[in-house]
Amino acid sequence: MSKRFVETLHESYAQSLSVDKVLYDNASNLQHIQVFENRRFGRVLTLDGVVQTTQGDEFIYHEMLTHVPILAHGNARHILIVGGGDGGMAREVLRHQSVETVTMVEIDERVIAFSKTYLPSLSDGAFDDPRLNLVIADGADFMIESVDKFDVIIIDSTDPIGPGEALFTDHFYSHAKNSLAGGGVMVTQNGVPFLQPDELRSTMHAFQRLFVDWGCYTACIPTYAGGPMAFGWGALSPAPRNVSVDMLRERLTAARLDLAYYTPDVHKAAFSLPRYIEKLLP
Ligand code: AG3
Numbered sequence: 001m002s003k004r005f006v007e008t009l010h011e012s013y014a015q016s017l018s019v020d021k022v023l024y025d026n027a028s029n030l031q032h033i034q035v036f037e038n039r040r041f042g043r044v045l046t047l048d049g050v051v052q053t054t055q056g057d058e059f060i061y062h063e064m065l066t067h068v069p070i071l072a073h074g075n076a077r078h079i080l081i082v083g084g085g086d087g088g089m090a091r092e093v094l095r096h097q098s099v100e101t102v103t104m105v106e107i108d109e110r111v112i113a114f115s116k117t118y119l120p121s122l123s124d125g126a127f128d129d130p131r132l133n134l135v136i137a138d139g140a141d142f143m144i145e146s147v148d149k150f151d152v153i154i155i156d157s158t159d160p161i162g163p164g165e166a167l168f169t170d171h172f173y174s175h176a177k178n179s180l181a182g183g184g185v186m187v188t189q190n191g192v193p194f195l196q197p198d199e200l201r202s203t204m205h206a207f208q209r210l211f212v213d214w215g216c217y218t219a220c221i222p223t224y225a226g227g228p229m230a231f232g233w234g235a236l237s238p239a240p241r242n243v244s245v246d247m248l249r250e251r252l253t254a255a256r257l258d259l260a261y262y263t264p265d266v267h268k269a270a271f272s273l274p275r276y277i278e279k280l281l282p
Contacts, residue, residue, distance in 0.1 A: 005036065007225075008049035009159060010195050015225040017044060017051070024118050030108045030163055035118045041223060043119055045086060047111075048162055051223045055121060058088050061189075063262040064219045065231060066092040068270065069152045069185040070099070071251045072240035076151040077101070080179065082139035082167060083189075084156035085111030087123025093154070094129050096255055103150070105135045105142045107163050140166040140175075149181035155188040155232075160199060168199065170206040177210045177234065185240050188232035190216060193277045195226040201280045203232045208282050213238045215281065217270035219261070230277065231270075241271070 003019040021037040034046045042055030053061065066089060070076045077100040081089050085106040093102050106112055112134070115122060126132060135142060139155075153176055158164035166172055167188075176186055191199040200216065207214035211234035218228035235241060248264035273281075 005034075005044070005046065007046075007051055010226070013195060013226065015051075015223070017041065017223075024114055026110075026114075030110075033110065033114060035114070044223070045115070045119060047158055050159060052158065053086055053088060053119075053122065054223050055119070057222045058122060059260045060219055060221045061224070061229070062088040062092040063259055064217075064270065065089060065154050065156065065187055065189065067252075067257070067259065067262045068217065068231070068267055069154065069187045069233075069240070070096055071248050071255070071264075071267065072243050073151055073183065073185050074240070074243065074247075074251060075183075076185075078148070078150045078181070079103070080148075080150040080153045081105070082143070082153070082155045082157065082176075083107075083164070084154070085109075086115040086119055087112070087126045089154055089156045090126040090129075090132055091122065091124045094126050094131060095257055098255070099131065101131055101133060102129075103133045103135060103148070105137055105139045107136070107138050109136045138163075138166070140169075140172050143172060143175040143179060146179055148179065149184070150179055151181050151184050153180060153184070153186040155186070157189050159191060159196070168203060170209075173203070173206045173234070174210055177236075180236055182236060183239065184236050186211075186232075186234045188234075190230040190232045192224055192226040192228070193230050193280055197280050200230045200232075200277070204281045207232060207234045210234060212236055213241050215241075215271065216273070216277070218273065218277065219270060228274075228277075233271075
């Protein structure tokens with residue numbers, strides 16, 4: 001039997017991927033980074049034993065955390081990404097010609113360096129785009145100190161274990177909210193609710209207190225196993241969520257994007273929650 005990577009994220013359940021070739025394996029002082037090749041998913045990036053992204057299914061995650069808030073907003077010019085060191089989120093945001101600046105705050109510069117080398121298709125040139133402003137810092141500290149305002153804030157975090165933990169606190173969310181410009185939208189990676197219900201529950205609890213419009217939407221990403229993944233949604237006005245499917249079509253056509261997962265219908269449907277997820281919301 002081939003060598004296998006067995007994920008160590010959940011207590012009672014694990015996915016395993018065949019490791020067809022190891023490309024990188026280095027325990028930096030912050031996180032243990034591995035990249036390996038899997039025949040079905042292509043290159044797989046793991047941090048501390050948890051799959052972060054794969055060449056095969058990253059498009060679902062990155063498209064849903066960028067085009068949903070950006071097209072819902074309609075005039076998003078300044079975007080903040082917290083995390084996202086592999087560059088996939090920046091790539092997808094920068095496909096919008098209407099976006100003027102992207103600030104990306106990543107805690108571990110090694111993730112960026114090796115992603116450029118081992119996963120170049122993820123950033124696909126995003127790190128060379130003059131609109132990208134890369135900041136190496138703790139996202140939570142950055143948010144406290146930053147005076148800039150953003151139209152869309154995307155939290156592309158790991159799970160709330162290790163360095164990612166600070167990005168799931170009420171404290172962080174309230175500072176993030178204060179960094180939104182009028183009409184702004186914030187979205188978060190919120191785990192797989194079937195296996196990580198408390199994560200969504202606590203974020204939604206915080207969002208309820210902070211935002212005029214709050215909730216979550218979902219998408220199924222095969223290597224975030226265990227059912228749909230939830231994305232938190234916090235907005236300063238109800239308008240972005242209530243945008244019509246026709247308006248989304250118009251905006252998508254104007255943006256001239258050729259996408260692999262996102263469609264305006266998928267966008268609207270993603271906010272329809274199965275009952276077991278709805279029940280996690282306050
Ligand atoms: N960060 C999200 C990984 C979360 C995995 N969690 C899980 N399976 N519950 C992805 C970074 C990609 N830019």
